[in-house]
Amino acid sequence: MSLDPAIAARLKRNDAGLFSAVAQERATGAVLMVAWMDDEALARTLETRKGTYYSRSRQQYWVKGETSGHTQYVHEVRLDCDGDTVLLLVDQEGAACHTGTHTCFDADVLLVDS
Amino acid sequence: MSLDPAIAARLKRNDAGLFSAVAQERATGAVLMVAWMDDEALARTLETRKGTYYSRSRQQYWVKGETSGHTQYVHEVRLDCDGDTVLLLVDQEGAACHTGTHTCFDADVLLVDS
Numbered sequence: 001m002s003l004d005p006a007i008a009a010r011l012k013r014n015d016a017g018l019f020s021a022v023a024q025e026r027a028t029g030a031v032l033m034v035a036w037m038d039d040e041a042l043a044r045t046l047e048t049r050k051g052t053y054y055s056r057s058r059q060q061y062w063v064k065g066e067t068s069g070h071t072q073y074v075h076e077v078r079l080d081c082d083g084d085t086v087l088l089l090v091d092q093e094g095a096a097c098h099t100g101t102h103t104c105f106d107a108d109v110l111l112v113d114s
Numbered sequence: 115m116s117l118d119p120a121i122a123a124r125l126k127r128n129d130a131g132l133f134s135a136v137a138q139e140r141a142t143g144a145v146l147m148v149a150w151m152d153d154e155a156l157a158r159t160l161e162t163r164k165g166t167y168y169s170r171s172r173q174q175y176w177v178k179g180e181t182s183g184h185t186q187y188v189h190e191v192r193l194d195c196d197g198d199t200v201l202l203l204v205d206q207e208g209a210a211c212h213t214g215t216h217t218c219f220d221a222d223v224l225l226v227d228s
Contacts, residue, residue: 007224010222020134020148022136022145022148024143024145028143029138029142029143029144030143031136031138031145031201033194034134034136034148034194034198034199042224045225046224046225049225049228074225075227075228076223076225076226076227077223077224077225078219078220078222078223078224079219079222079224080147080148080218080219080222081211081212081213081215081218081221081222082218084148085148085218086224087145087219089227097195098195099195101195104194104195104196104199105192105193105194105201106192107195108124108192108193108194108195109190109191109192110121110156110160110191110192110193110200111159111160111163111188111190111191112190113189113190113203114163114189
């Protein structure tokens with residue numbers, strides 16, 4: 001799958017050809033997870049509306065929920081002002097975090113509300 | 115300012131010693147911006163409750179709103195499951211984006227809702 005050249009031209013990638021993707025739950029506004037994409041992962045996400053990322057450690061694409069069943073239906077994708085982060089508005093099936101929590105930010109609070 | 119060693123031990127930094135920071139507006143849930151931090155930027159943010167980041171291009175710390183007046187009061191900070199992203203829940207004064215929009219994700223929609 002290839003990415004629309006007009007979109008590809010606006011992306012700013014790191015040295016590994018990657019940029020950040022933030023997945024946010026559409027219904028609740030919860031920030032679920034942050035992962036990496038390359039052009040191909042973004043193209044697949046836009047085409048299939050399934051949250052698709054690139055794993056640096058495994059050096060392969062992964063469709064969120066492919067093994068866990070905790071899929072993401074992607075409603076909307078936005079690129080930020082400097083072109084190095086996309087924001088995905090998703091419907092999250094089950095837990096977004098591989099640890100079983102709803103979001104990847106549930107377990108470790110560094111600073112409590114005041 | 116130095117970061118609590120117990121927190122520092124849980125961080126996973128990139129080759130440049132940096133990790134991602136996502137700023138989310140507490141009142142609306144809007145994802146405002148994504149920027150970089152190092153240990154010092156996080157320590158300053160935790161200590162002062164002012165969103166403080168590290169600029170790769172300028173190679174210096176910046177306190178959000180220091181020049182624009184568009185400050186961030188940080189209510190809460192959370193670390194994600196793999197330790198490479200922090201989520202800041204903030205009160206955003208004025209526009210979060212340097213372009214003048216409320217968030218950095220307002221201008222460029224790659225995929226519309228369906």
